[in-house]
Amino acid sequence: MNRNDKARKYRDLPLGILGVFILVIFILLFVLAPKTTRGFHIEETSRMRNEFTVSWGSQKQTMTLPGSIKNPEKEVITMTTTLPEKTEYSVNSILVYSRQSRIKIYQAGEMIYDSGEAATTPYPLAYGSFWNSVRLKPGWQGEELKIEIQPMFAQSAVSGYLPAVYLGSESSFLYMVLENGALAAGQSLLLILLGLYFAFMGAFFEHQKKTDSLCFLGFFAIDVGAWMLLESHVLQLFMSRLAVYSFFEYITYDLMPIFIVRFLLSYEEFREKKYMKLLYYSGIAIVLALLLAAITGHGYLFRTQIAVQIYIMVSLVCFIIALISLRKGKKRFQDRRLIHGIWILIVSTICEFIQFFLINRGESGVILRMGLLIFIGYLGITLMQEGRKLRAGDYETAALAAMAYKDGLTGMANRAAYEADKTKLEGQQNTAVIVMVADMNGLKFINDQYGHASGDQAICTVGEMMQQAFDQIGKSYRIGGDEFCVLAEGIEMEQFEKVCQSFLRNMEQIQSEYPIEVAIGVEHGVSKNMDDIFKSADATMYQCKMKMKEERNHTGRNRQ
The missing domain is CATH 3.30.70.270 (Reverse transcriptase/Diguanylate cyclase domain)
Incomplete structure (x- = not known):
């Protein structure tokens, strides 16, 4: 290290110390500082913690919500409780999340809300999953609240799902949905911006050898970001066509494994493996078949998601086989960062499946989102760096080629x-x-x-x-x-x-x-x-x- 490098190192050290100090204070404030709403008067929202009488078919059970039951026959679920006599904050509405079900809400025996039948145009549609904000009639205190749920599908995530019920006002519900989805929405917007940047740079500026890789990583990032934004349910506040919302929520999820396989096929070492090409084309065929089944009324996108989940599992197996073969091959694969990125994606997806199917389906999604963020950011930065190195090499090669064809004395062609x-x-x-x-x-x-x-x-x-x-x-x-x-x-x-x-x-x-x-x-x-x-x-x-x-x-x- 020369003298100038040492001077620059010590010159930047105080700024680095200041940055670390600011970060530590921010973390302490974020974790320990009291929560206040002095800037705006934000009304409170609370989950109803009193017991509900839950009945379905010939069965009845008393429990607090949220919860789950076994209801493979898709019996109508009735949840009954008494609204509180008084609250410490302004309440005029309730909020319930419906998952692929029709919901009816009764106050003192009178129906005040019906989510309605599932749409049949332009083709048979499922109910979708979304928030239902319902205004209570005046004098609701101490009255009976009854919620009827008609599940559309027999899967336990739908037929056995008992949602939490929230008390508050519509403005407080809006704030709650925005607050709960803010982190995921922020991550998704970051991914979409990164994806647009990667795709743009790959298409117009990066080295030709990295164009495909950067473009399809960008498309993958845009798709993942759109899916995360839809999953956060923040967009639901601004969309009236919930059928369109639900469609894009499923289709963005379905396209994710296809984009990641296409990204890997931008590398010659993966293109040489016939099963990777077969995996790519079969993914397109599966999604196309699911869409055709949906529009012809032979299968709802929700019900046929199992096909996509199986495809994802098969993809993970193919990725592992490919990585092992690259490690054992005669020609060692030099892109270690890509291998690390793929392993991050594999591990996070497996952990997500374990969380979703075996532990707690309601809290799933966090591990996968973090894995996808790390994968896209890590490989995107890597590809940009490699592209710059290749461009620098091209400039050097071009300069050497120009020198090879130039007479050193006269500057003429030689x-x-x-x-x-x-x-x-x-x-x-x-x-x-x-x-x-x-x-x-x-x-x-x-x-x-x-x-x-x-x-x-x-x-x-x-x-x-x-x-x-x-x-x-x-x-x-x-x-x-x-x-x-x-x-x-x-x-x-x-x-x-x-x-x-x-x-x-x-x-x-x-x-x-x-x-x-x-x-x-x-x-x-x-x-x-x-x-x-x-x-x-x-x-x-x-x-x-x-x-x-x-x-x-x-x-x-x-x-x-």
């Missing part, structure tokens, strides 16, 4: 560039081309009499004059010590000869302590005969060089 351009022209077969070969006269004389620095300057002068003359109609090259060349395509010979004459006149007008002369030879033809054209131009240049030498001998200017 022999390698000429050979590359010649090969391209030869591939075009019958393109009309003109080749001019040029060679300096007397470079040895300049080097011997005036020094090699003057010789280099003379070469640079010729190169500069050639580029000024010919770069508008072709490309100039330095192909040897004092040898130059011009390639032009699609140019009339008459026009090219005029430029040659102008170039020679400009050379004669150069003011220098030593003479700078150039012999040239020009030939034209079609690009498939590039070597023959060059040889012919070179022979013409040699004849010109000999003629110029004879003229110097005749006038007494005898030099090499």
Whole structure:
């Protein structure tokens, strides 16, 4: 570590200490500070903790809510209690969460709410799961409250679900739903923004090798964020079409495993595994079949979710097999961060299934959300970093390639560039081309009499004059010590000869302590005969060089 790095390290240390100090104080305040609502008058909400008489079929039970019963026959569930005589806060409504059931609410024997039949247009729909806020009639204190629940499905999560009942006002219920869903909604909005950013960067800015990976990770993040936002039930406060809400809640969940499999297929090591491709296409087929079953009335999306859950379990098995095969393969998979990310996803999903099916279904979702957040954030940052490294490598490669085709002394294109351009022209077969070969006269004389620095300057002068003359109609090259060349395509010979004459006149007008002369030879033809054209131009240049030498001998200017 050099001196500047050490200075920067110690310069940033106090800022880091300040940041940690602020974070510690924030955590202490968040955990220990008393909760107040002095900024706004937020009315209280409370869960009814008195006992309910719950009856279904021939059975009856007394319990506090929420709870659960065994009701595989989908019998109508009746929950009866007495409303409190008085409360310490303003109460004019009750709040009940319904899960794929029709709910009727009675106050003192009079029905005050009916969630209604399930919709049948545009195709048979389930009831959906949502909050029901019901205003009580005046004088409700001490009256009987009866709630009837008609489950739509036999699954225990529906037919045996007994929701909690809350007392309060509609404004307090809104606050409760927003408060309970704020964390999940915040996480979901973060994921959606990250997904949009990843997809945008992958599509337009990142390295080509990472485009698919970043785009589909972005699509996966958007889908997960949308699902989490719907699961938070915050959007329910702003949507009147609950059927649309319910549809997107299921479809976003169904698409998650498909997007993650497609993301993995953006890596060659996973594309090579046929079962991964089969997994991807079968996922699309399953979701398509579920949608067709729903719109034709042969299966509600809620009831057919078991197919998606089985698909997720099969996907996890395939992921584990793939990771094991990559570890044991002859060619070790180098992307360790991807492997770590996949294991995080596998473990969090398995824990979520254990929580959902075996422990407490009502509190499920937290582990999966955290796993998805870590997976998307971890791999998104990794892909961005890898993309930047690849772009930097491309820039370096491009710079080295440019240097490989550039003459270090004159800045002109060099022999390698000429050979590359010649090969391209030869591939075009019958393109009309003109080749001019040029060679300096007397470079040895300049080097011997005036020094090699003057010789280099003379070469640079010729190169500069050639580029000024010919770069508008072709490309100039330095192909040897004092040898130059011009390639032009699609140019009339008459026009090219005029430029040659102008170039020679400009050379004669150069003011220098030593003479700078150039012999040239020009030939034209079609690009498939590039070597023959060059040889012919070179022979013409040699004849010109000999003629110029004879003229110097005749006038007494005898030099090499």
